[in-house]
Amino acid sequence: MSNFTVGIVVFPGSNCDRDMFWALEGCLGIKTKFIWHESSDISGVDSIVLPGGFSYGDYLRCGAVARFSPLINSLDDFVKTGRRVIGICNGFQILTESGFLPGALTTNKNLDFICNDCELEIITSKGSWFNSSNNKINLPIAHGEGRYFCDEDTFKELSDNDLIALRYLSNPNGSSYDIAGVINKEGNVLGLMPHPERACDSTIGGNDGLFTLKSLIEFS
């Protein structure tokens, strides 16, 4: 596993890419590589992170323009090989816009940009993204457009297939069914609004994010 490399995608407007580098390399000793979104060559990485930020200034809709980047075009084949992809905040928005995950993210119910710690319930063990010995974790959120929306049919599909990853215990943004994160049917793509990379050191806000980032390279 020592040569395992996590690709951190950089879009114009990404701003959590360096945080992710710090969390992966600094806290976990995992080798990383920044990948500019114009590159379609992702053969050299074993898993991929779509970090938070404001890709393309959130023009039109969050993630709507980023989904047309060459990198996202080549992500489909990458995902089909079973390799793991995590999209955090803006990365989650990109994954829903590009159809890798169901639902959509839109403006918070109260119009506030919310920057706060959130208590989250771990719903699925599928994909092994979260420590199953915990029911709850605390992760920070920082978003203005993080209200997850899905209709009843989609919710039923998510529930029936065990695809809801995380739920807010106290819904901060009006998300449908309190959903904070979802996975794809195969379990190798996770999208979530909370930021695990900002919870990787107990001296600065906890370390509940470590397990999820570590699971990019170690999972069962």
Add this chain to the structure above:
Amino acid sequence: MNQFEAKVSIRLRPSVLDPAGEAIKSAACKLGIDGINSLRIGKLIEVNLEAKEEKEAKEKIELLCDRLFANKVIENFDYDLKEVNE
């Protein structure tokens, strides 16, 4: 090639809460305008494009709406298309 102009309206689906619309509705009430039952905010996109004929222009606009302008999970779209004389 002929030139066409399209005015595309993007609206949140009725089932999706529009918090910005609610805020503007509240401001409209503060302005003293009563009787506003609902107020929702959408987007207007104006496109000038070239196409051989109206059918082709329509196909281009529909593809744009479907794949880029609107996210159909939360939004609906409609458009007016007309040929413009140079």
